[in-house]
Amino acid sequence: MTKRKETKKATIEALRGEARLLSTAGIMLLAVGLPLTLGLVAPALNPEGASPLTPLAIGGGPVLVGYLICVAASWRLSQAKKLSQRSQAKKVSQPAQANKAPQRRRKTALAA
Numbered sequence: 001m002t003k004r005k006e007t008k009k010a011t012i013e014a015l016r017g018e019a020r021l022l023s024t025a026g027i028m029l030l031a032v033g034l035p036l037t038l039g040l041v042a043p044a045l046n047p048e049g050a051s052p053l054t055p056l057a058i059g060g061g062p063v064l065v066g067y068l069i070c071v072a073a074s075w076r077l078s079q080a081k082k083l084s085q086r087s088q089a090k091k092v093s094q095p096a097q098a099n100k101a102p103q104r105r106r107k108t109a110l111a112a
Contacts, residue, residue, distance in 0.1 A: 009087075011083060012080045012083050012084055012087075015076045015077070015079055015080035015083070016076075016077065016080050018073075018076050019073040019074075019076040019077045019080065020073075022069050022070070022072050022073035022076065023069075023070055023073040023074075025066075025069055026065075026066045026067070026068075026069035026070035026072075026073060027066070027070070028066070029062045029063070029065055029066030029069065030062070030063060030066035030067065030070070032062050032066075033059050033060075033061070033062030033063035033066055034059070034063060036058065036059040036062070037055045037056075037058070037059025037060065037063060038055075038059075040054055040055035040058055040059060041055045
């Protein structure tokens with residue numbers, strides 16, 4: 001295996017690993033942020049309760065960051081898929097070209 005193929009494979013695996021880590025972190029933030037926000041909505045709906053902006057101020061941050069982290073993970077997975085498809089396409093096209101015999105030109109009366 002050439003060094004370039006090894007580097008591409010390492011890059012694909014690195015992107016997939018980063019995506020797994022980022023998606024786990026994003027889901028954890030969403031798992032904390034969403035229940036926290038919903039839990040703060042009930043007191044905010046009371047006329048004498050907390051400010052209506054409290055759920056957004058406290059729970060909005062983790063929800064937004066978790067969503068953005070999941071978007072970054074999705075982008076990394078799509079990049080890894082593109083690299084993988086390119087390398088697969090090259091593997092498929094190379095053997096097909098190797099099997100073709102070079103075509104010779106026919107000699108014509110003018111070429112002779």
